[in-house]
Amino acid sequence: xxxxxxxxxxxTDDYLLxxxxxxxxxxxxxxLLKQYYAVVLSYGxxxxxxxxxxxxxxxxxxxxxxxxxxxxxxxxxxKSYLLQxxxxxxxxxxxxxxxxxxxxxxxxxxxxxxxxxxxxxLITREVENESLKKLRxxxxxxxxxxxEAIFLRFTQDLSYEEISFIMGINYxxxxxxxxxxxxxxxxxxxxxxxxxxxxxY
Amino acid sequence: xxxxxxxSVEEFMQDAYFRQWAFDELSSDDTFWETWIQLNPEKIKxxxxxxxxxxxxxxxxxxxxxxxEISDGIQDILNETLENNAKANIFRFxxxxxxxxxxxxxxxxxxxxxxxRSTKVYFDQxxxxxxxxxxxxxxxxxxxFELVDGSKITLEPNSELRxxxxxxxxxxxxxLSGEAFFDVKKDSQRPFLIYTGKLVxxxxxxxxxxxxxxxxxxxxxxxxxxxxxxxxxxxxxxNNSSLSTEIVLIPNQKAVFEKExxxxxxxxxxxxxxxxxxxxxxxxxxxxTKISEVFNRLEGMYGIKIGxxxxxxxxxxxxxxxxxxxxYQKLDIICEIVRAKYEIVDGEIMIFGNGCQ
Numbered sequence: 001x002x003x004x005x006x007x008x009x010x011x012t013d014d015y016l017l018x019x020x021x022x023x024x025x026x027x028x029x030x031x032l033l034k035q036y037y038a039v040v041l042s043y044g045x046x047x048x049x050x051x052x053x054x055x056x057x058x059x060x061x062x063x064x065x066x067x068x069x070x071x072x073x074x075x076x077x078x079k080s081y082l083l084q085x086x087x088x089x090x091x092x093x094x095x096x097x098x099x100x101x102x103x104x105x106x107x108x109x110x111x112x113x114x115x116x117x118x119x120x121x122l123i124t125r126e127v128e129n130e131s132l133k134k135l136r137x138x139x140x141x142x143x144x145x146x147x148e149a150i151f152l153r154f155t156q157d158l159s160y161e162e163i164s165f166i167m168g169i170n171y172x173x174x175x176x177x178x179x180x181x182x183x184x185x186x187x188x189x190x191x192x193x194x195x196x197x198x199x200x201y
Numbered sequence: 202x203x204x205x206x207x208x209s210v211e212e213f214m215q216d217a218y219f220r221q222w223a224f225d226e227l228s229s230d231d232t233f234w235e236t237w238i239q240l241n242p243e244k245i246k247x248x249x250x251x252x253x254x255x256x257x258x259x260x261x262x263x264x265x266x267x268x269x270e271i272s273d274g275i276q277d278i279l280n281e282t283l284e285n286n287a288k289a290n291i292f293r294f295x296x297x298x299x300x301x302x303x304x305x306x307x308x309x310x311x312x313x314x315x316x317x318r319s320t321k322v323y324f325d326q327x328x329x330x331x332x333x334x335x336x337x338x339x340x341x342x343x344x345x346f347e348l349v350d351g352s353k354i355t356l357e358p359n360s361e362l363r364x365x366x367x368x369x370x371x372x373x374x375x376x377l378s379g380e381a382f383f384d385v386k387k388d389s390q391r392p393f394l395i396y397t398g399k400l401v402x403x404x405x406x407x408x409x410x411x412x413x414x415x416x417x418x419x420x421x422x423x424x425x426x427x428x429x430x431x432x433x434x435x436x437x438x439x440n441n442s443s444l445s446t447e448i449v450l451i452p453n454q455k456a457v458f459e460k461e462x463x464x465x466x467x468x469x470x471x472x473x474x475x476x477x478x479x480x481x482x483x484x485x486x487x488x489x490t491k492i493s494e495v496f497n498r499l500e501g502m503y504g505i506k507i508g509x510x511x512x513x514x515x516x517x518x519x520x521x522x523x524x525x526x527x528x529y530q531k532l533d534i535i536c537e538i539v540r541a542k543y544e545i546v547d548g549e550i551m552i553f554g555n556g557c558q
Contacts, residue, residue, distance in 0.1 A: 030279065045263055063278060066283070155260045185254065
C-alpha cells in the first residue's frame with residue numbers, strides 16, 4: 001500500500017521543492033538532485049550509449065538549474081522538465097559531435113533504445129510457438145518514437161501531457177503513438193494467450 | 202484509496218501498484234489484488250487484459266550505472282554547486298516533505314495591513330487584554346515555526362502571523378497577512394480558524410489553498426481534500442446558529458468572496474482534480490455508454506454532483522476516449538455529443554438540453 005501513498009504525494013512534494021529551489025533553498029536542490037539524478041541518467045543512456053557523455057550532459061543540466069534557480073519558471077512537473085531538458089541537450093550535443101565526426105551522417109532521427117522484457121519472461125517459463133514469434137515481430141516493428149512514448153508512459157508513469165511536452169510533439173500524436181502500439185501488440189498477444197501455452201493468470 | 206472499479210485497461214496499466222502485482226513484485230502477504238478480483242468478478246476481463254499487456258510491454262532495464270557511479274555523480278554536482286554546506290539544511294526541510302499531503306497552502310495578501318484595517322482592529326479588540334504573539338518575516342527566506350498545538354507554519358517573506366496568548370487552550374485562531382504554509386494538527390475539538398480580512402476559514406484537518414492578494418478583487422478558498430468551512434467575519438464567532446453566511450466546501454469546490462460586494466459564492470475550482478488518484482490516471486473510455494453512467498463515473502471521479510433530467514436524456518449514449526482532459530473539457534465534449542449545455546450552480550454541475558432521438 002505504501003507505493004500508492006507515495007505516488008499521491010510526489011506532485012505536491014515536487015511543487016514545494018521546486019518553489020523552495022527558486023528561493024535558493026540548498027536542501028530542496030539536494031533532495032531533487034538525489035531523487036532524479038538516476039532517473040535522468042537512465043533516460044539519457046537510452047539515447048546515447050556513451051555513459052560518460054550522458055553523465056556530462058546530466059551534470060551540466062543540474063548545474064545549470066542551480067545557477068539559474070532565480071530565473072526558473074513554473075513547470076508542469078519537475079520530472080518532465082528534467083527529462084525534456086536533457087533530451088534537448090543530448091540531441092543538440094549529439095548532432096554537434098556528429099558534425100565534427102562525420103558530416104555525411106547527420107540525422108535528425110534520434111535513436112531510442114528500448115527492448116522489451118517479454119522474451120526473458122517467456123524464456124524463463126519455457127514457452128515457444130508461432131504466435132509468440134509473431135508477437136516478437138510486432139514488437140520489433142515498433143518505431144523509436146513509439147518505444148520512447150511507451151517507456152515514458154508505462155515505465156516512467158508520465159501523463160500524455162507530460163510526454164507531449166518532453167517529446168515535443170502534440171498531445172494527439174502521443175495518444176496515437178501509444179494506442180497504435182497497444183493495438184498491434186494486443187492482437188498477437190491475445191493469440192498467444194488463447195493458444196493456451198501461457199497462463200499468466 | 203483509489204477507485205479501481207472505474208479503471209480502464211490503460212489506467213490499470215499505468216498504476217504502479219497494479220504493475221508490481223502483474224510482475225510478481227509484491228510481497229506474498231499482500232493479497233490486495235486477489236481479494237479485489239474476488240470482490241469484483243465482473244472486472245476480471247479488464248484485469249486480465251491489463252496484466253497481459255503490462256507484461257508484453259515491460260521495458261528491459263538498462264543497468265549500466267552502478268550505485269557508486271550514481272552517488273559519485275551526485276557528489277560531483279553538489280561540489281560544483283553547493284560546495285560543502287548543503288548537508289546542514291536538510292533536516293529543516295524534512296517536515297515539509299513528510300507533511301506534504303496534509304499541508305495546507307495558504308497565500309494571503311497584504312490587504313488587511315493596508316487599506317482595510319478591519320481585521321487588525323478586530324485582532325486588537327479580542328486580544329487587547331492578552332499578550333499577543335506576532336511572527337513577522339521581513340527577511341528574504343521563509344521561516345518555519347511550530348505553534349503550541351503542534352501545527353507547523355512556514356511564513357513567507359513580507360508576511361505576518363498573529364495570535365492571542367490563549368491560543369491552543371480552547372480555540373485555535375490566527376490572523377494572517379502575506380503568505381504561509383500551514384500544516385494544521387488535526388483536532389476535532391478545537392477547529393483551526395484563519396482570519397483573512399473579512400473572510401474566515403475554519404479547518405479541522407484537511408488541505409486547501411487560499412488566495413487573498415490585495416490587488417485581487419476577491420479572496421478564494423479551494424479545497425483539495427476533506428471539508429472546510431468558510432464564512433464572513435461579521436458573523437459572531439460564538440454564534441453557531443447563524444449559518445446563513447456559512448459555506449461548507451467539499452473537495453474540488455471553491456468559495457469566492459467578492460470584496461467589493463461582500464458576496465460569498467460557492468463554485469468549483471478552476472481545474473477539478475480526480476480525487477482517487479494523482480493527475481496521471483485520468484483516462485476514461487466510453488463506448489456507446491448511457492449518459493447516466495457517464496455522469497456517474499465523472500461524479501465518482503471528481504466528487505462533484507452532476508444534475509440532469511434522467512427522462513430527457515434517457516436515450517443519449519456517449520462514445521469518447523478521455524485522457525488528460527480536465528473535467529470542463531470532458532464536459533464540453535460530452536455536451537457537444539448530446540447537444541447540451543452545462544452550468545456550474547452552487548458548486549455543482551447542471552446539464553441542460555433536449556435529449557436525444
